């Protein structure tokens with residue numbers, strides 16, 4: 021993994037940290053309640069949000085290499101596309117970037 025890939029993976033892991041805190045606060049609302057999460061793309065300057073039912077967010081988090089991003093907020097050099105929905109895409113980190121973000125997953129600590 022080169023320095024750029026490392027940085028891209030680190031950015032996504034950071035957005036995930038924030039979303040985990042958001043999810044912890046929203047959890048009591050129930051799985052079908054839509055809630056605002058941050059876009060977890062590799063661009064550190066991205067401040068967009070996406071609205072997802074908590075159950076959908078949870079399904080993404082079940083895989084430590086998966087991230088939820090806005091449509092087109094996708095970095096093909098470090099990830100593959102898992103699903104494309106109207107309002108969000110799910111991406112999965114590959115190779116060393118995948119191992120790196122798995123290691124950083126707050127749920128595996």
Ligand SMILES: [Zn+2]
Pocket residue numbers: 059060061062063066067068089090093
């Ligand atoms: Zn984004």
